[in-house]
Amino acid sequence: MSESVSSALQTFLPVGLPHYVLLSSALFVIGMLGLFLNRRHVIVVLMAIELLFLAASMNFIAFSTATGDLTGQVFALFILATAAAEVTVGLAILVVYYRNRASIAIDDISALKG
Amino acid sequence: MLVPFSPFQLTEGLVFFAFATAITLCALGVVVVRNPVHAVLLMVAAFFSSAALFVMQGAEFLGLLLIIVYVGAIAVLFLFVVMMLDIRFVVTTRSRRKHVPLAVVVAGLLLAEFAAVVMLDTTRSQQQVAKPSPPRPLLDNTTELGLLVYSDYLVIFEIAGLLLLLAMLGAIVLTHRKREGVARQNIAEQLDRKEKARLVKVDSKGGV
Numbered sequence: 415m416s417e418s419v420s421s422a423l424q425t426f427l428p429v430g431l432p433h434y435v436l437l438s439s440a441l442f443v444i445g446m447l448g449l450f451l452n453r454r455h456v457i458v459v460l461m462a463i464e465l466l467f468l469a470a471s472m473n474f475i476a477f478s479t480a481t482g483d484l485t486g487q488v489f490a491l492f493i494l495a496t497a498a499a500e501v502t503v504g505l506a507i508l509v510v511y512y513r514n515r516a517s518i519a520i521d522d523i524s525a526l527k528g
Numbered sequence: 529m530l531v532p533f534s535p536f537q538l539t540e541g542l543v544f545f546a547f548a549t550a551i552t553l554c555a556l557g558v559v560v561v562r563n564p565v566h567a568v569l570l571m572v573a574a575f576f577s578s579a580a581l582f583v584m585q586g587a588e589f590l591g592l593l594l595i596i597v598y599v600g601a602i603a604v605l606f607l608f609v610v611m612m613l614d615i616r617f618v619v620t621t622r623s624r625r626k627h628v629p630l631a632v633v634v635a636g637l638l639l640a641e642f643a644a645v646v647m648l649d650t651t652r653s654q655q656q657v658a659k660p661s662p663p664r665p666l667l668d669n670t671t672e673l674g675l676l677v678y679s680d681y682l683v684i685f686e687i688a689g690l691l692l693l694l695a696m697l698g699a700i701v702l703t704h705r706k707r708e709g710v711a712r713q714n715i716a717e718q719l720d721r722k723e724k725a726r727l728v729k730v731d732s733k734g735g736v
Contacts, residue, residue: 427538427541428537428540428541429537429540429541429544432646432647433544433548434581435642435646436642436643436646437548437551437552437581439639439642439643439646440552440642441551441552441555442642443635443638443639443642444552444555444556444559444635445555445559446635446638447559447631447632447635448555448558448559450627450631451559451627451628451631452559455564457564457567457606457609457610458558458559458564458567460606461558461567461568461571461606462558462559464571464598464602465555465558465571465574468574468575468578471590472578472581472582475585475587475590476585478587479585479586479587484672484673484676485676487587487589487590488676488681490587490590491590491593491673491677491688492684492685492688494590494593494594494597495688495689495691495692496691498597498601498602498692498695499691499692499694499695500695501602501605501606502605502695502696502698503695503699503702505605505606505609505699506698506699506702507702508609508613509609509612509613509702509703510702510703512613513705518613
């Protein structure tokens with residue numbers, strides 16, 4: 415019994431690349447779930463997109479550490495810049511939309527077709 | 529036969545699992561929670577924990593950047609917008625709710641696929657390769673990253689700066705509006721003062 419527990423620890427405890435990749439894929443799935451399921455506010459959709467960006471950069475950094483190559487971290491830096499730009503413009507659009515329509519509920523934005 | 533692992537590995541594993549649990553729970557909270565302010569705070573917590581994981585992996589600069597950019601700037605931006613917009617709580621309609629099981633099933637499937645790929649690959653590669661430890665960098669992470677960014681990736685770095693500038697301009701142009709009753713400086717009118725106001729040399733005791 416204690417030996418099996420110990421061997422399980424032996425397999426799972428030393429943190430390596432698979433741990434980080436699994437964590438980032440879990441984060442990605444959660445963010446995507448938020449993107450699809452969220453029917454309340456566009457703001458929460460933006461936050462789900464931020465989670466997706468975080469999952470992507472976590473993947474980049476995990477592989478960068480595993481291979482000892484810093485290029486992955488450079489691209490995580492660019493992902494961060496892109497995410498910041500995206501959220502800035504997204505929130506500005508939200509503010510303008512709220513000013514025009516006095517609501518940002520997703521159900522109301524369905525009028526935004528063609 | 530079991531090789532006892534070092535206390536360092538034990539601590540590293542425990543810290544990783546603590547932060548990983550925190551990230552997963554906070555991300556789920558962002559998606560599930562009803563109050564957008566709480567969602568923003570949970571997102572900040574998720575980013576904070578990821579910053580800790582980044583530091584654990586040796587990416588100190590990106591960890592600190594994540595804290596500065598997300599916890600410092602983007603969280604405030606989100607909170608500002610959430611509070612400025614005065615969002616009412618929107619109840620989920622029944623027609624929307626019926627998609628929940630399907631979405632959860634699809635998400636579970638996707639996660640299982642990811643996990644299967646990672647697990648299969650590592651069980652195979654563990655037998656073949658004794659994991660080579662990455663070479664210790666000579667300089668610290670920030671210096672290395674700076675050397676790389678300002679030499680090999682200089683053009684992309686400049687383009688990223690341009691992107692941020694464009695985003696800033698876009699946000700200002702989008703949200704800027706002219707309002708009535710606000711005193712503004714009109715430089716053209718100010719410089720064009722032919723007949724409106726001029727300096728006059730007045731004789732002493734003569735008056736104008």
